[in-house]
Amino acid sequence: MAPFNSTQQSRSHHLPAFRPKEGQSKKKKFRTLKDVMKRAKRVAIPRDDYSKLMCSICGSGEKDEEILLCDGCDNGFHMMCLRPVVVRVPIGSWYCNKCHDHHPTPIQKFTQRKIMDFFRIRKSAMKCISPEVARRQRKRSRPLVLQKKSRKLLPYIPTEDHDRRSKQMESLASALINLKLEFSNDLTYFPGMAPKSANQSNFESGGMQVMSKEDIRTLEKCKAMAERGEYPPLRVVFDPLEGYTVEVDAPIKHMTFIAEYTGDVDYIRNRADDDSDSMMTLLLASDPLKSLVICPDKRGNITRFINGINNHTEDGKKKQNLKCVRYSVKGECHVFLVASRNIAKGERLYYNYNGYENAYPTQHFV
Known part of the structure; x- marks a missing residue:
């Protein structure tokens, strides 16, 4: 019920008397206090002395x-x-x-058009494939001859149900918007930071693992799926203790490619006094002045919300179900998150923030 004021009272004298029709109840419906409080704007009353x-x-x-x-x-x-x-x-x-x-934390609703625009999904790349056809295609891609098991990257399997997939994407879009971040599924380079020419894997101290041709094909397949709006079966949820975190919405197999860690690329020397909690090492060069980091404080993807383990406790270490790996792909450094074991639906994703260095304090992590 709207608050009473004198203006409303003066106007009421000029309104015709309300006469309910025959059979119509004279009772008025009032909004509940809970509904009023939900719609009301919050007003912060500052303290006199802090x-x-x-x-x-x-x-x-x-x-x-x-x-x-x-x-x-x-x-x-x-x-x-x-x-x-x-x-x-x-x-x-x-x-x-x-x-x-x-x-x-509310999850915003998005139309199909807004989701396509937000994630920059190319309409020409979208194809309506029935679940039966998709299963047959995956079955045909398997080798007919059983070979010795090798540790190769597996492409993720997106959710087939369109509505469920839309809710997964809505959860990510809401989290990015709430943190005022832009979506980017690639490394980004801007003036004043490190140029793309600085990202050379041959600068890495001791060398960097080169991604195999077969794994590159898996990576390209996952990127093609992302361009069609087909992402891993993941949801971004908010936890009062952990903040934003990522939850698995369908089983994921060991060695499945999850996502590339993305954001703005900058020199480590430029971020010496940066208090960001989400920077990722991209290149540890022999010359420290050439070392690079990924900074997802303005742009990023779902990897921005995957939490780290407390690697000072056994319970914390048991949570880890992803591993962070750096690869040289066509001469450039890239960071990928890969499933380190089979992951069940409902699990939250965790990896070791100190995979390459032991500088990040994780003893306070949940």
Whole structure:
């Protein structure tokens, strides 16, 4: 029910009297308080004094520049006291673990046209293939003669149900939009950062593993599927402890290609003071000035939301179901995430953030 005001009262005298028709009930339908609160705009009332603000976990008011204020209860929390630790100040509204249940992160709805535009899906590449035909094609691709088992990359199998696949893509698009990120399924190069010519695998100290021709064909097949809007069966979900994370929506086999880690490519020297929690090593050159990192703070894909394990505990190590591998592909460095074992539906994806270096602090990870 809309709030009462004097303007509405004066207007009501000029309206004709309401006379219900025969058989029509005189009762009016009022919106519930829950519905009113859901539609109402939230107004933040600032405190008069923040100088005495304390962390609700440790009780200290020191390092007030690192205290986050919950937009629900207005209590303060040190970024390092939270579990998992919050590495950088969140973009937009932030809620503590207790308040998050009352403020769930919404999943936006997208039309088919908006999904195609957001993920830059080429309409000419989209083909309507029945599930039966797709299964026959996968069956024909298998070798007729059993050979010695080799560790080759497997292409992912996208969800066949169109509506379910759309919901998977909606979850990723919503997460990217909430963090004000653009979708990019490739490495990106911009002026002021490292040029594409800097990405040369022969700069790698000690050399880099070269991707085989067969694995390159698998990679190209996965990229072709992505251009048609066929992605791995994954959903982005929000957890109050872990933040955004990725959940498997269908079983995935060991050695299945998941995605390439994408973002802006820059020199490590330019990011020495960057507090981003999502940078990925791309090139460890013999000359440190040529070393490169991937920075998905403005552009990225689903790999931006895959979490790391706590590699200081046995339980944390058991969570790992992906491995991060760097390959030389046609002379350029690339980082891929691959299934390190069979993954069941409903599992969340994790990999070791310290696969090549031991500099990232993971002891506070869940």
